[in-house]
C-alpha cells in the first residue's frame with residue numbers, strides 16, 4: 521500500500537520506517553527542505569539517530585507527492601494541526617487522514633481526530649495512538665497501539681493496513697476516548713516528572729498516576745468517551761509508559777521543572793498546551809481536575825513546586 525506521512529519528526533519517520541520495512545511504499549513530507557536533502561543523501565534523520573531509512577521511503581518538502589496518497593498519517597505537533605488542515609483543506613478533502621499527534625487544541629478545545637472532522641469535513645478521520653516511543657517503533661521492537669475510527673469498516677481496513685510484524689493494532693470506534701487518553705496522559709507525565717525531579721519519591725509518583733487516571737476519566741467521560749477506551753492502550757497504557765520512562769519528553773520536562781534545571785524549550789512537549797486547554801475545559805464543565813490545574817499553573821510560572829504540592833495535599837479528605 522502507498523502511505524503518505526506528514527511530519528518528518530521522530531514519530532512520523534519511525535512510523536514510516538516500520539511501515540516501509542513491512543513492504544509499504546512510504547512518502548514522507550517534511551516542511552524543511554534541508555531536512556529532505558539530508559534524508560535523501562544520508563538515509564538518516566537526526567530526529568531518529570542510528571536508524572537507516574529504507575529505500576522504499578521517499579521524501580519531499582513539496583506537498584503534491586503527499587497529496588497523491590489516499591491515506592495520510594499526520595505526525596506534526598497537535599497545536600500545529602489546525603493550520604496545516606486549514607491551509608490544505610481542498611487537497612485533503614476525500615482523503616483518509618490518520619492523526620498521530622497527541623494533544624488538545626488550545627483554540628478549539630478538540631482532540632486531533634475531532635479537529636480533522638471539524639476542519640476537513642469531507643475527509644475520513646482516524647487516530648493512531650497508544651504507548652510507543654519512536655525509537656522503539658523504528659527499531660522494530662514490539663508495540664501495541666489503538667486505531668480509532670468512527671467508521672468501523674474503515675477502521676478495520678486501517679487496522680490491517682497499518683499493522684506490521686512488530687506493531688499490533690487494536691481497533692475502536694471511540695475516537696473521543698482515544699484522543700483524550702493520549703492527550704491527558706502527557707499532563708500526568710509532566711506531573712510525575714515533577715514529583716521525581718523534586719525528590720518526592722516513587723510512592724508520590726504512584727499516587728499521581730493512580731489519582732491522575734480517574735481525573736483523566738472524569739473529563740473524557742464528560743466529553744462522551746467510553747470507559748473501556750480510557751482503561752486501554754490509548755489511556756491507561758500510555759499513562760503508565762509516559763509517567764515512568766525518561767524516554768518521554770513530557771516526563772523529562774517535568775523532571776526539569778521539579779529539579780529546577782534547564783530544559784530545551786524547542787522540544788516537542790505536548791502536555792504544556794494540553795494542560796492549559798484542560799484547565800479551561802474543566803472550569804467550563806465544572807469538573808474537578810486538580811493535577812492538571814497544578815501542572816498548567818506550574819508551566820506558566822503561576823505557582824512553584826512547594827506550593828503546588830501543598831495545593832494537592834491540602835485538599836479535603838474523601839472516599840477513594
Ligand SMILES: NC(=O)c1ccc[n+]([C@@H]2O[C@H](COP(=O)([O-])OP(=O)(O)OC[C@H]3O[C@@H](n4cnc5c(N)ncnc54)[C@H](O)[C@@H]3O)[C@@H](O)[C@H]2O)c1
Nearest residue numbers: 528529530531532551595596598600621622652653654788
Ligand atoms: N516521539 C514519540 O515517541 C511519539 C510517540 C507517539 C506519538 N508522538 C506524537 O507525534 C507528534 C509529533 O511528535 P514527534 O515526536 O514527531 O516530534 P518531533 O519534535 O520529533 O517532530 C515534530 C516535527 O513536526 C514538524 N513541524 C512542527 N511544526 C510544524 C508545522 N507547523 N507544519 C509542519 N510540520 C511541523 C517539525 O519540523 C518536526 O519535524 C506529537 O503529537 C507526539 O505526541 C510522538
Ligand SMILES: O=P(O)(O)OC[C@H](O)CO
Nearest residue numbers: 650651652768769770771
Ligand atoms: O516523548 P513524549 O512524552 O511525547 O511521549 C511519546 C509517546 O507519546 C509515548 O507514548
